[in-house]
Amino acid sequence: GDSVTQMEGPVTLSEEAFLTINCTYTATGYPSLFWYVQYPGEGLQLLLKATKADDKGSNKGFEATYRKETTSFHLEKGSVQVSDSAVYFCARPSPDTDKLIFGTGTRLQVFP
Amino acid sequence: KAGVTQTPRYLIKTRGQQVTLSCSPISGHRSVSWYQQTPGQGLQFLFEYFSETQRNKGNFPGRFSGRQFSNSRSEMNVSTLELGDSALYLCASSPELTDTQYFGPGTRLTVL
Numbered sequence: 441g442d443s444v445t446q447m448e449g450p451v452t453l454s455e456e457a458f459l460t461i462n463c464t465y466t467a468t469g470y471p472s473l474f475w476y477v478q479y480p481g482e483g484l485q486l487l488l489k490a491t492k493a494d495d496k497g498s499n500k501g502f503e504a505t506y507r508k509e510t511t512s513f514h515l516e517k518g519s520v521q522v523s524d525s526a527v528y529f530c531a532r533p534s535p536d537t538d539k540l541i542f543g544t545g546t547r548l549q550v551f552p
Numbered sequence: 553k554a555g556v557t558q559t560p561r562y563l564i565k566t567r568g569q570q571v572t573l574s575c576s577p578i579s580g581h582r583s584v585s586w587y588q589q590t591p592g593q594g595l596q597f598l599f600e601y602f603s604e605t606q607r608n609k610g611n612f613p614g615r616f617s618g619r620q621f622s623n624s625r626s627e628m629n630v631s632t633l634e635l636g637d638s639a640l641y642l643c644a645s646s647p648e649l650t651d652t653q654y655f656g657p658g659t660r661l662t663v664l
Contacts, residue, residue: 472651483558483642484655529595533651537608539585539597540644540653 442467444530446543453550459517461546463504463530466511473497473506473513474531474540484529487515520550553579556645556656564662570631573659577624577645583607584626585653586618589640598641601626630661638663 447462465473472491476484488497493508502517513530530543557576565571577584586598597610601620618628624645630637640660644653 474652476655483556483640483657484644486652486654489652534597537597538583538600538602538646538651539608539610540587540595542595544594 442471442532442535442541444532444541444543446528446530446546449527449545449547451546451548453520453548455522455550455552456519457550459515459520459524459548461515461528461530461548463513463515463543464511465513465530465532467532468535470506470508471532471535473504475502475504475513475515476529476531476542478527478529478545480526487528520548522550522552524548525550556643556654558641558643558656558659560659561657562660562662564664565633566664567633567635569633570629571633571661572627572629573641573643573661575626575628575643575645575656577626577643578647578654581645581647581654582624583646583648584620584624585644585646586626586628587642587644588612589642589658590638595642598628633663635663637661 474489475487477487488499490497490506496505527545529545531540559574583602585600600608604620615631620626640658642658644655
């Protein structure tokens with residue numbers, strides 16, 4: 441069935457390091473794709489989205505490109521900060537309902 | 553615009569009790585969805601409402617119910633609480649004709 445797979449965490453980085461969090465999806469057709477971020481003790485915040493193949497979503501220095509050839513939507517940031525420490529979720533809509541299908545989440549820890 | 557608000561933010565109940573959680577969507581959004589987040593199961597879809605009608609329901613027992621009012625505010629109710637119902641309950645709202653969901657801060661329910 442339709443699903444979203446994320447890399448296992450935690451991802452531990454030093455400040456100013458380059459970040460990649462992998463996300464792949466299975467789908468019939470070309471669904472919208474999302475990255476959400478969850479800071480400790482908070483709900484999910486929409487970080488970025490892409491609605492069609494080759495779209496690039498970007499926000500707060502984070503980017504992700506919708507790659508239909510590899511069915512991927514990897515999250516990247518060129519220089520992470522301690523304040524980026526959070527859990528990141530990749531998601532896509534279900535094909536037949538309005539619910540979102542989430543990956544398992546990847547915890548990012550950034551140390552000074 | 554104000555974001556999605558959820559009340560209360562924290563709840564402690566004992567087994568067998570019931571609980572009602574409230575969600576106010578972003579102004580103008582008529583679709584409201586509910587999710588349960590636990591460390592073991594991740595993010596799971598509970599149900600979705602649009603214009604006071606439940607459009608979709610996840611795979612949860614009948615103890616979990618919800619409703620939506622004419623002003624789009626939504627409530628969810630859990631009866632006969634079990635220890636396993638301890639979770640973060642997240643509400644999300646969507647504008648019409650879009651699959652983007654905006655989440656509230658969540659209600660942390662602890663069942664003792």
